[in-house]
Amino acid sequence: MALSARTPSVYARRLGVLASTIALAALTSLVNAPAAQAASAPQATRTDIRIALDPQAKAAFKEARVAERRLPGSLARLPFPAAGPEDRRALYDASAFREFADGPLPGDRLTELMGTLARGELDGRAKHRYPSAGGFYPVQVYLYVRPGAVEGVDGGLYYLHPGERALVAIDPQARFGTDVHVFHNRALVDASAFGVFLVSTPAAIAPAYGERNAARFSMIEAGHVAQLLLTAAPERGLGMCAVGEMDFGAVRGHFGLQDDQELLVSLWGGALSGTALRRRAELVAAERPQESAPVPSGPRAVAVVGFAARLPGADDLRGLDAMLAAGDSGLGPAPEDRWAPLRSNARRAGARVGGYLADVTAVEAEEFGLADAEAAAVDPQERLLLTVTRHCLEDAALTPERLSETGQVGVFVGSMWQDHALYGVAARAEGRTGTHATRGGLAHRISHAFGLTGPSLVIDTGCVSGLAAVEAAFRAVADGRCEAAVAAGSNLVLHPDHLDVLSELGLVAEQEDSCAFTDRASGWLVGEGVGAVLLKPLDRALADGDPVHAVLRGGALLHSGTTRQFGIPDPRRQEQVMRAALADARLTAGDIGYVEAAAAGAALADALEFTALGRLFGATGAAGNGADAGLGADAGLGPVPVGSVKPNTGHLEAASVFAQLGKLIAQFRRDRLYPTRLTSAANPALAAYGASVALAGPSADRWRTAPGGTRRALVNGFAGGGSYGSLVIEEPPAAATAAPAGADEGTEVLVLSADSPENLARWARSLAGELDADPGLALAAVARTLREGRRVRAVRGAVAADRGRAADALRTLAERVLRDGTGATVEAAGTTPDQRALTAAWSAGGEPPLPAADAASAGPRRRALPPVPLAVRRVPLPVPAAPPASPAPAAAAPRPENGQQPDDPTGTGPTPFERMAGIVAQETGAALNRLAPADDLFAMGVTSRQLLRIAARVAADGGSELPLESLFTAPDLAALAELAFPVAVPA
Structure with a gap:
């Protein structure tokens, strides 16, 4: 219970009175007293300090339940519903x-919590989330931050300030120690943030x-x-405890109160411990019903019915x-012969390696009607996007004609580089014909080639x-503006300027062995890729018998807004x-x-993403909506x-999402997770969130999903420029993967066609x-896919066989x-006369009546099969033209031989700032005499790897263990020095 504030003398007298009280005689008499039938008030008892300080005495007093009346069983009871x-x-x-x-808690969690006390507006009237007598709201709220x-x-x-909906700093210098609290509360207050x-x-x-x-x-209002x-x-990953007694008079001067104002109660809090988060996660998980069946598709569920990608080291899924x-x-190695005689001038070693496609020069010119001159002028990104989109449609077992019959089909392409245009600039400067590399062409060429009439944009x-x-x-x-949509992306390194720009911006890695999530991470290694997916409403895809690779549940995009520095x-x-994407999917982090x-x-950047994930899944705070609090390790x-x-x-930049x-x-498909590839030890900064998120590896290769x-x-x-996006992806529903009973009991006719005998x-x-690799692949599904999902071409062949012989x-x-x-035809044993007639008619170039299955109920679902070459x-x-020889690079500025401060003649030792400045000078090469307390590390161009080395040097120099977030949030060198080398305050 909250007690009013007292002066030190009264406070001391109160303790003396408590210390001199008697033992538990009165309590014993209460426990042993007979039950009263009348509605009488509980008897008063004398004060016993042991009830407050001795755990056993406190437990005995609580067990007595003095406030509960003892009433006879003969009185009627109206029971409550069972607790859920x-x-x-x-x-x-x-x-x-x-x-x-331990460690600092996220500031947005605290401000969000305190914001629940601010005044709002409802129906034109000022309102609070708690009641007050007469609506006067006489209780003021103050926040002390350690x-x-x-x-x-x-x-x-x-x-x-309830009206301004803000926290107003009235005394930034206030420092409250634990000595103003009774002894048994000091540990609580000392641990509080x-x-x-x-x-x-x-x-x-x-x-x-x-x-x-x-x-x-x-x-009463204070209680509310x-x-x-x-x-x-707790919904925000925070915990609190009310403290009723303290020497408020010792700190009252910081508040600037009137004489008649009194402290009613104080509450002290911090970030919930890992144990508390896990316990709450178990309770939250228990609230959600177990999923015994797939979640209904709903109007927003969108199926990925087609997928194709050209990736480094992999031409297909x-x-x-x-x-x-x-x-x-x-x-x-970077394929420098690709753009010879040009050469890259990138200074960073990471530009020498990357994930490159083996061939970016191939074009299906006849398929897409590209004459030689046009094919040479068109951006290779356009050419490869055409091929990959064709593969995507064939993966979905849909011809362009069948797809366009569904209605409006949109094309959305992501791309950020126009390397091919650089050749056109040089060619036109020399009076030659240039290249064509308008970015809109990446989408428009797809819409044109496949007859898609929906929106087409890049x-x-x-x-x-x-x-x-x-x-x-x-x-x-999902919104019904398109019946289906192609989403595609591309990233090709077609000119050395691509690498030079990344190097100048400090984005490409400093070392060739840089790797995400490792202690050697120093930037990214560039990667090439082209990918495409075909999307349809899930219910429509299931009804149409389409293959379903995955289900899109929701997504979100936003920008970081103003940060310490552009790109941070x-x-x-x-x-x-991520929370917005989950909300869009009507799901929680759990x-x-x-x-x-x-x-x-x-x-x-990698460690900060881990920080965001740790917060999302409960390491330092739970969800804002309370539904997914602490679910990083639930149940x-x-x-x-x-x-x-x-x-x-490698990092495929604009095409990353397709990898x-x-x-x-x-x-x-595998029902397992692939271990994250690491080329050296894991970044130690990731360990701070090990209770809620962890790198997928040999010991963490299973989905964190409850059975069933x-x-x-x-x-x-x-993105480095501050554009953030997140998608919620779900496994295919069981209806999309189940094979129909008896589907492979007989012989099937497989019809094939291509543009040449070699390709057939x-x-x-x-x-x-494909049949050898997937024993579960039904031959009837293959037959349907070949009939409905491939265009008919000049060179034909047919097979009639059962599953074992196919x-x-x-x-x-x-x-x-x-x-x-x-x-050519092949007819295995068991082929019927009708099937022989069908294979002969097909192979001869006729149009025999092939079995039709326009709905899922009419036969097996179409399957994703290899595309036609x-x-x-x-x-x-x-x-x-060969570039002129570049001048030799200017000599770098001499690096200070020693970043340490000279010996201090006063004998007092270097200040925290001087110690920090010495470390920064050593790790960055900055001139020590030019470093100032107001300098911002990010404005100085310090890299993330240098930040990690600075933190390690601070710890080795006897300073604090700096969390990576503190390097990110400290506004300047002075603030960082204060965190790294705190000055002890005399007792």
């Missing part, structure tokens, strides 16, 4: 928390009700405020799966461009975009079993696994390999078509 799981969580949230997590304990919030004393003071204002209510009632009503804070805090399973990568939002294209396509389909990540906004991170190899499922495909492929989605689809639950993942994209033979062998029959067909050309021409990049 939500009651257990509510009971836990009402607990008094006295132990908190210096360095809350990220982004300076230490000192604040007044909560903040304290809240509720102070009466008699002048605001006594004129209406008199002094006596004013005091009572103020105390305290209850609101105590129960709202099967190749990517194999590379990830083996832990390999597609990284290698999105450039940096490295999030591809993800933004997927999000835009998802939005168009903001983990609060990263957390915000529904996520894996995260495919944006991490590309920049040490600071014994362990931390949420986090991975990144970029150590395998991420490919990895996710492969993991859905739906597997879902977040896919993140965070290649395709037949590819289909045979793969060998296809290989035989490949041999015959190479020998005999078009019209088509003829290609190779169009090399333009050959530029």
